[in-house]
Amino acid sequence: MAMDDLLNEFLTETAESIDVVDVELVRLEQDPSNKEVLDNIFRLVHTIKGTCGFLGLPRLESVAHAAENVLGKFRDGELEVTANAVTVILESLDQIKEILAGLEANEKEPAGDDSGLIARLDAIITGEEAPAAPGKSEATPEAAVAETDEPPIIVAERPEKELRPGEVSLAELEAAFASAPGPEGDDSEAGDTAGDPAADADAVARSNENTLYDRCGGADAALVVAHLTATHVNADPSLKAFFVDDLKPILVGLFTAVLTEDLASGESLAAAGIAGAGFGDEQFDLFVKQVKIAYDEVKIDSDTSDEACMMFELVREAMVAKSASLDGSTGAATNKDAKKPAGGEPSRATQSIRVNVDLLEDLMNMVSELVLTRNQLLQMVRQHDDSEFGVPLQRLSQCTTELQESIMKTRMQPIGNAWAKLPRIVRDLNLELGKKIDLVMTGQDTELDRQVLELIKDPLTHMVRNSADHGIERPVERIAKGKPERGTINLDAYHEGGHIIIRIADDGAGLPVAKLKKKALEQGLASAAELDQMSDSQIQRFIFHAGFSTAKEVTSVSGRGVGMDVVRNNIEKIGGTIDLTSTEGKGTCLSIKIPLTLAIVSALIVSVSGQRFSIPQLSVLELVRASKNSDHTIERIKDTPVLRLRDRLLPLVYLNELLGFQTLEESQDQSKDDDQFIVVTQVGSFTFGIVVDQVFDTEEIVVKPVAPILKHLSIYSGNTILGDGSVIMILDPTGIAAAVNQTTAHAESDQVDQDAESDIADDIETMLLFRSDGETQKAVPLAMITRLENFEIDKIEISDDKYVIQYRGALMPIVCCNESGKLDLEGQTRQSILVFADGDKTMGLAVDEILDIVEDHLDIEIVSTKENLIGSAIIAGKATEVIDVAYYLQKAFGDWMRQPDVEANAAPPGTRLLLIDDSSFFRNMLKPLLTAAGYRVTTASAAEEALKFRESGTDFDVIISDIEMPGMSGFELAEEIKNEGRWTDTPLVALSHHSSEEDFAKGRDAGFNDYVAKFDREALLQSLTQQLKMRGDAA
């Protein structure tokens, strides 16, 4: 093995070991009594030291050695594991890393002075009695011996005196080494060095010149003895068969390694020398005998050669094990096999080999090409119906798929690899910032592509840093806030679909909304008015903008010029999304969703204007075909194309227009005539439709980056070669979403927020405007409407004197919005119907014409006396009648609900009311009614959402809550509200479908002040005024 290779191997192995030690040390600090962890650390540092000695790296060796001494003391229980000691050891690891970096760059140790560090390590051993002087003479006897640069003397002597050959295991030797600095060790050393009664310090100096290696004649002798031994072994038929042919060079290394007590190298060299099975203890003894003979031949004195032969016991296990496992496995693997049990570790058969990452990359690329070629072949064969190539190609295809999967697997790494450095970082932060933070990691084994792993490493580190630095408060503050003194950062990873989800949650201070607002205003990211309309979560998302940091001052920890904007960019670059939830005072949770792999993705091939494009399947939710005759048609609200899909309105973008093939008008004209396909796409929580001309099949594609000159085109994420050999551009849904909606941050404000948001924003309401009965404009909240339909008149039938229509397999009653209550069927061919649905009840409201959809304040100015109207308001600049859907529902179903007397139950103006109901239908129906009665209504779709208002400090005069809700039920909510917080005195009214006496009692027990049946709106209004009155009386 060439020196370069050795060095490379050493660098790789050491780097790995050091990373492990980093993590283990932090574990040790938390749990100083954990013997296993300590042993592990000790073993790793010891190996590093040993290998350094073998490779002639004095600087590294001395630092590792000093650190090892401290660890040895820990292990023997002579020293307590203190934060200070661990810090110094960590520092020495950093030093080692630095030297390693220099070594890697220049293939030699960089110059430098480690005496300060070594002195501090030594000082720890001596109980910090002699901190300044690095001199060995000042150390106590124990330390002096431990500091011996060449410990083999001590180690070698003990086995010689106490142990029979074959009884020495590596663990025992290590233990012997560590316990050597006892009085016995001193004695034996004194005895061995020809009775020289000099001080221990002198013994150290002497041992430097007088190591076993030197006494055996140094390098020259090693060469000669190796040659002689090789000759003897080759001459001995009972030995020759077990060894490799070219034994001499290996033996030279082996002798050097063994005599300098370099176990790792010794073992691997020893194993490398073995080439035949059946090499047992007997053969080993024979081999050692040959060594002894060789030493005698070069006139090394008998005692010394005995000692040298004894050292060979160190490699006995390695050699025997290698021979026993001779089945083609590499020497290195066997070496590990032999070493692990010896080190007291749980024995695990090492079935792995080290492979260069570049090689894997190459393999991946080749497989990618293979997949492409396979696709190409499949395409060609598909065109010929019964090609003889069919069957073999099938097999090829299958093999390729399996090969691809296997190669993908080789690239998978546990995410724990990216986290390895985090415990250390958090620990250092604890010390630096005077905080107490626990890092709890779960799901370390979750695997993802190493390319992705590399890309998220830094963002992750950054986010954990942020959590520790900005998130978690100082212990004093935490105690003051009534939180546990120790903060916790939870790091969690798990798979979900084709994605991996990583969550970083802390129980710190959360993001200060007020501060963020101020900052956003200062930076001109939003106007004060806009900010007022934003929900807390929208404001908190500002941290993803460039140059946004909430920390008061820039600490050395975070605020290094990398902000969350960079984190977000990095994550979005790999097709991931990042989301944030934060509650002031409670903590912050960041969740990242990233694809498992970037290399091969499944893509949907679509075309516009005769040109094909692909859209990554991961972001495609569904495909909808829109044509004149199908359920789905593309509609327009003013000039904006939308699609009604189930109960949602989907914004649409014409790919033809986006790519500049057509103008918007042309696209819309085309969509009138031709069938079009809508690719429903999701980016983050923003869903939109991409209108394309045609949809082909899906294909596995290998994403290749576009040329740098095209990088600025955010609508493409790359390009690829298809099965037919043509190049195709890959569309980037994220980029398209951004193009559709320049303020993506806005778009991301998920549906959950929608209600709260629009309400907090002082009643901005989306209303559908329509006309019926003359010219008066009428309005109804859009959210109540499930569908807009346009039926042919002859489909409407009359049954039981009511209009009905067969709709989706059931009869739907149709109610006319006009005064007469009769449909004006003459001269019409089609009738516009607004469909309202709640649960299984569906009703159609016939109107003359749908005018527009607008966003405006719903401010009922005149409460109506007509029972079919809630009142009149100014919407879109015109007086508009806001209809009461409940009235028509009643007409359709009779018993559904009674009409309330709004005026009799009017609330004092400005009364703040919180309405919690998971049914958006009910929320939207009750809201106009309550608004008309004078309440300022805020709605929440879940109990949890309602509690957020409480946490953000919003007060209400009265709260209405549904009982049956997913998640937290109304009863639980009531208990929570009455239990603590600022709402304990706020009257609570329950709404429920169940209105038995029993239910009422249960509601009252839970803390509700009143209980109202859900459809009894009059009772609700009465109850509300009553509660407010009672509260007013009490106050």
Add this chain to the structure above:
Amino acid sequence: MSDQDVNDSLEVLAAGAKEFVTVMVDGQCLGIPVLSVHDVLNAQSITRIPKAPPSVVGVLNLRGRIVTAVDLRIHLGFKEREEGMKSMSVVVEHNGDPFSLLIDSVGEVLALPDSQYEKTPVTLDERLRSVSSGIYRLEEGIMVVLDVARLLEFKVEDAA
């Protein structure tokens, strides 16, 4: 300037001559250093890239590699190619990315002595001058030497 280019120019100094592939663009003879030419292709099927800069006409598949095609006519401000007009491509590499330069036709490989070399006249059209590293006087006319690095470098700035 990449290492490759430096090497190219050193070679010229040593030999006292330099080899060029001549190409024709709208009647103008252009020279591309022979060492930077990877391939010469006939007309290929090119996938257009909507929204790309006008001179980037698309991408094509060259033996499994995706090559970005740049039309020199548009790029250098010549008359635009007419419908049905023949074209050829010269494949060059810039910063490790392959580019296919669309030209009208490829001429020959010429070894030209340095004595025929002259600096780009300052009066030359700015667009051509900014990407040329000099001219050679040929018997049948003037050949403008294209500096591939600058030609495609300029693209990046253009795009940004």
